[in-house]
Amino acid sequence: QKEVEQDPGPLSVPEGAIVSLNCTYSNSAFQYFMWYRQYSRKGPELLMYTYSSGNKEDGRFTAQVDKSSKYISLFIRDSQPSDSATYLCAMSEYNFGNEKLTFGTGTRLTIIP
């Protein structure tokens, strides 16, 4: 069993829809949770960073972490064609000085104009 599970998709939604992306994990030591966006043939771009359980909002993006269920989500409101990319969840146990990230496989998202 992988430490982090993520539905690879692909996921296609019409422009303006709300998108929900999810990951589950098995390692209860994970404390830091991130979402990255990766365009084709580019490096991952950090979108959201959260510590422990709770919600965090940044513009059209909301990240949720439920440590009791070992489940994290990313919501995208008013989705735009420019949001079409692969979305990777990532997690780590440690913070300063030891920052190994464990990634999901990524969900490929297409926003249809």
Place this chain on the structure above:
Amino acid sequence: DAGVTQSPTHLIKTRGQQVTLRCSPISGHKSVSWYQQVLGQGPQFIFQYYEKEERGRGNFPDRFSARQFPNYSSELNVNALLLGDSALYLCASSFTTGGNTEAFFGQGTRLTVV
């Protein structure tokens, strides 16, 4: 400010050869990590260096090695290349502020082994 820069962007090597990939972190970042991303998969952790010391190593064979220089730039070396080493190699630099550490990735080096 310049982001994380990696060189070269693309590389084609033959099985059995050796390759060196380079990474320059964001100015002020002292930690550099390397990841391997095979097509259709998420990045897999290879190494992390902080202040020139190895702080972590992923499940990769000894053919993979790395080092960090006094200016915090880093090199990843892979010996005796195999076809399965074909992948996007990503470098990430990170810093800690307010108790949180955020990692920023370069555009990657796409290695093809033939």
